[in-house]
Amino acid sequence: MxxxxxxxxxxxxxxxxxxxxxxxxxxxxxxxxxxxxxxxxxxxxxxxxxxxxxxxxxxxxxxxxxxxxxxxxxxxxxxxxxxxxxxxxxxxxxxxxxxxxxxxxxxxxxxxxxxxxxxxxxxxxxxxxxxxxxxxxxxxxxxxxxxxxxxxxxxxxxxxxxxxWVPRVSQRRVEPWMYTRPEGRRRVLITAGTRNLMLDTSGSSLRRLVDELTGAGAEVLIAALPEAAERYGGELGDVRIGWIPLDVVAPTCDLAVHHGGATTAMTLVNAGVPQLIVPDNGYGKAVAESLSGFGAALLVDRHRPPAGQDPDEVVAAGCREILAEPRYAERTRTLAAESAAxxxxxxxxxxxxxxxxx
Structure with a gap:
């Protein structure tokens, strides 16, 4: 054939x-x-x-x-x-x-x-x-x-x-930190997929989120295109940034913050990782609405934040909620089991x- x-x-x-x-x-x-x-x-x-x-x-x-x-x-x-x-x-x-x-x-x-x-x-x-x-x-x-x-x-x-769904992404040399969890720390992954350099947010706003997460004791990874790592790497503090094989690192994460891409979302579901989604287009919003409706994610629309609330704080608060509430991970694991069957x-x-x- x-x-x-x-x-x-x-x-x-x-x-x-x-x-x-x-x-x-x-x-x-x-x-x-x-x-x-x-x-x-x-x-x-x-x-x-x-x-x-x-x-x-x-x-x-x-x-x-x-x-x-x-x-x-x-x-x-x-x-x-x-x-x-x-x-x-x-x-x-x-x-x-x-x-x-x-x-x-x-x-x-x-x-x-x-x-x-x-x-x-x-x-x-x-x-x-x-x-x-x-x-x-x-x-x-x-x-x-x-x-x-x-x-x-x-x-x-x-x-x-x-x-x-079978995860498949471009690979690079795998290092031990990619497939092992940091001892005594939560791990949060941030990515905007392969179409954008960064999430739909300015560098300063992303730095604020990174500082919030690292200040709470989490390790932050930013999976990004090489040009994004070169452009933003020096501005984002104590993070690992660059092309990270998502299928390898996902099982070690407690939370992922991303744009709502299909490959990103399902690779994270496959690994049982709850998500906070900041959509960058209508398709990403549909992904976020579906996952959040199931209880496996939170949707944050930066362009339509709740009245009187700072969108950056809404993102940070969503991250805190997911990390504090086991139900998000439990619902994601339910989806992972459904997909695996x-x-x-x-x-x-x-x-x-x-x-x-x-």
Whole structure:
């Protein structure tokens, strides 16, 4: 079986699809990952054979603006390497490709945010591309793979094949402090993922949070891009800052403060780590609302703080609450157990193989 995996957006999209792509490769199938130039390094870091189709990063919600160029690039690729099946994510462009090639299409996403309205709009914007390719309509996916634990799925989420979240990130040399807990201290991780240098806060505000946490006796780690470490490292006091393999360090943490990214959130859930989320966009807010609604996190909207309250103090107070109240960790461990009981990528691969064999 030859499977074309397609990703766009942030590095998180690469990390999210990597376990399934690796499972297919390990089973002896041929795979290629079609990605944007900014994602090529991430693909290489997790050992996936990747080919660049566009020079710029695709942004979700912009299918209509970039569809023609992306579809043409994918069609050119598939004239040279014809897949038996296409796997896509948030974008519907790979769905158009699969319809044009007359091969099965698998949608593989983390369905935690309501997307029905946005999906309808995106599909409508692709109508000119369907007409250009002589397609009367865009068929539904042949298989929908959902990485989201059932307890976090939004109302009205489509029925799908559940799959266990398997953490996958770019690695670096692992040092003992990464996989061991500090003796006699709590450990707090702060990260803004791979799209931003820092959380949606100024350096001085972040320093205030760091001082608050270290003053209370906690060890603070900041998982950040190398350029962020270079820019902010000297301003943040007694912290470890830089690229930290999240899957390795997460099990040693008592709390994580982050932006609401899917890969970040689920890697922390997988490790049973409660979270304080400061969303940087609408998707991050949906993640925060879902996790906080389950009792595994707190949401702090810095742009809409409670009346008369300092948003920095709200963040600090949230950290104190999570560290003092065991119920947040207990609820997160419940989610971790639910996720661990879901089918593995190897198990879900059998469904994909059956599709290709029709």
């Amino acid at each position: 030859k499977t074309l995996f397609t990703v766009g957006g942030s590095q998180a999209a690469v990390f999210g699809v990597a376990p399934l792509a690796a499972a297919a490769r390990n089973a002896g199938h041929e795979i290629l990952l079609a990605a944007d130039e900014p994602l090529m390094a991430a693909a290489q870091s997790v050992g996936l054979p990747a080919v660049c189709i566009t020079s710029e990063r695709m942004r979700y919600g912009q299918d209509g603006m970039t569809a023609a160029a992306r579809i043409d690039a994918l069609l050119e690729l598939t004239r040279q390497w014809t897949p038996d099946l296409v796997v896509g994510g948030l974008s519907h462009v790979p769905r158009v490709l699969a319809a044009a090639l007359k091969v099965p299409y698998v949608r593989h996403i983390w369905h935690i945010a309501p997307m029905a309205r946005r999906d309808v709009t995106a599909v409508a914007e692709l109508q000119p591309q369907l007409e250009r390719l002589g397609l009367a309509e865009l068929p539904d996916p042949d298989l929908f793979i959902d990485l989201c634990p059932p307890s976090l799925r939004p109302p009205g989420a489509p029925a799908g094949r559940a799959m266990r 879901l089918p593995t990528p190897d198990e879900v691969l059998r469904d994909i193989e059956a599709l290709a064999a029709r």
